[in-house]
Amino acid sequence: MAVDAVSGVSGATGSSAAATASQKAQVDYDTFLKLLVAEMQNQDPTKPMDATQYISQLASFSQVEQTIQTNQRLEQILAASSIGQAGSMIGRTVTSHDGSITGVVEKIELYDDGVVAILDTGERVAIGSGMTVS
Numbered sequence: 001m002a003v004d005a006v007s008g009v010s011g012a013t014g015s016s017a018a019a020t021a022s023q024k025a026q027v028d029y030d031t032f033l034k035l036l037v038a039e040m041q042n043q044d045p046t047k048p049m050d051a052t053q054y055i056s057q058l059a060s061f062s063q064v065e066q067t068i069q070t071n072q073r074l075e076q077i078l079a080a081s082s083i084g085q086a087g088s089m090i091g092r093t094v095t096s097h098d099g100s101i102t103g104v105v106e107k108i109e110l111y112d113d114g115v116v117a118i119l120d121t122g123e124r125v126a127i128g129s130g131m132t133v134s
Contacts (some may be wrong), residue, residue, distance in 0.1 A: 003052050004096055032061050032079060036054065036057065036058070039107070040054075049087060078114050079110075082110060082115065083110060086108040086110055086127075087107045087108065089117060089127070090105050090106070090107070090108060091104065091105065092104070092105055092125030092133055092134065093133070093134045094119070094125060094127075094131060094132065094133050094134075095103075095131065095132040095134075096130075096131060097128070097130030098129055098130075101113060101119070101121075101123050101125050102119075103120050103121040103123060103125075104120040105117045105118070105119060105120075106118055106119060106120050114126055114127065114128065115127040
């Protein structure tokens, strides 16, 4: 995802990861329900499973699903925070951790694995620990 240096507007590519996680959670939920129905259909009628076990399984799975959704929301919040922080670097001078690259940030590109600053010199610098921003 890139933040334009002039407008500060970013592209929306981070939402694809959340959509993939949501689809995976839905597949898991569907699979759980299919297994639960199959278990009910194939149980011994003379020894039926206790209803509290079904409710317990469903409650456990519901809790896991809610945790997945909470994690997705937290990832969205962190991504929004990263965009805000990255946008604030535009126009500032950065120096790489080893001091070999220095320049004014013209543009920021956000990726799933980190942030890259595009400098006025055309050089690209990965934003990370040890970097100086002034």
